[in-house]
Amino acid sequence: xxxxxxxxxxxxxxxRRTWRSSAFSSLVLPLLTMLGFGLxxxxxVTGGVEGVPYLQWMVPGLIASTxxxxxxxxxxxxxxxxxxxxxxxxxxxxxxxxxxDILGGHVxxxxxxxxxxxxxxxxxxxxxxxxxxxxxxxxxxxALLLGAALAPLVAAYTASVTTDMYLxxxxxxxxxxxxxxxxxxxxxxxxxxxxxxxxxALPLSHGVDLSRAATLGLDPGPGAVWQVLYLLAWAVxxxxxxSWRYRRRLVI
Numbered sequence: 001x002x003x004x005x006x007x008x009x010x011x012x013x014x015x016r017r018t019w020r021s022s023a024f025s026s027l028v029l030p031l032l033t034m035l036g037f038g039l040x041x042x043x044x045v046t047g048g049v050e051g052v053p054y055l056q057w058m059v060p061g062l063i064a065s066t067x068x069x070x071x072x073x074x075x076x077x078x079x080x081x082x083x084x085x086x087x088x089x090x091x092x093x094x095x096x097x098x099x100x101d102i103l104g105g106h107v108x109x110x111x112x113x114x115x116x117x118x119x120x121x122x123x124x125x126x127x128x129x130x131x132x133x134x135x136x137x138x139x140x141x142x143a144l145l146l147g148a149a150l151a152p153l154v155a156a157y158t159a160s161v162t163t164d165m166y167l168x169x170x171x172x173x174x175x176x177x178x179x180x181x182x183x184x185x186x187x188x189x190x191x192x193x194x195x196x197x198x199x200x201a202l203p204l205s206h207g208v209d210l211s212r213a214a215t216l217g218l219d220p221g222p223g224a225v226w227q228v229l230y231l232l233a234w235a236v237x238x239x240x241x242x243s244w245r246y247r248r249r250l251v252i
Contacts, residue, residue: 067143067207
């Protein structure tokens with residue numbers, strides 16, 4: 001086994017003590033969202049969006065948004081803890097493990113959490129009849145790709161800051177606007193031109209488009225290939241940045 005697998009095992013063993021609370025929230029959050037936005041707000045959206053009932057139109061965006069938020073959450077305070085509070089990264093580096101091994105194992109755990117959250121949301125959506133196509137299962141690899149586009153990049157950011165105050169700033173001024181303006185709750189086309197280009201530059205908007213095409217059984221067209229490549233580019237750039245920052249912090 002590669003050394004990263006042992007790091008992944010470490011995080012899985014720790015997660016075994018807390019999985020019940022996260023599993024509960026992973027089911028309750030999509031359930032409340034379905035009731036509040038899908039059935040509550042959706043009942044006022046007559047005619048749906050683009051000819052699709054609002055609940056069915058919104059669900060893929062919510063799954064992608066949940067995947068993005070879980071990826072960011074797992075790569076902020078837990079990473080800060082490993083560097084600053086618990087300092088488990090430094091213990092692993094003394095094992096010895098390379099910074100790339102430490103990063104790879106932790107990112108693998110982050111993607112596991114993204115996949116589990118997306119799967120829970122997908123199951124709740126199925127129970128509400130919000131999935132129109134058998135291609136909906138493709139939402140899971142799309143969620144993984146979106147998580148890979150965000151988690152290493154945010155981990156690099158976390159490895160570069162000194163206090164968790166900057167993590168709250170990240171959520172307030174980056175994650176929240178990204179969730180609001182990436183086509184989750186309304187079409188990007190309804191935004192002003194300037195904001196539309198900003199939304200298209202964000203990885204979440206492409207994850208939302210790909211997920212929506214899968215759950216609605218739409219032909220994504222050739223643009224889907226470019227969207228996948230765009231998310232892969234974010235993932236590669238994030239990995240190199242995170243590897244650099246981890247080496248700076250862990251190699252003495």
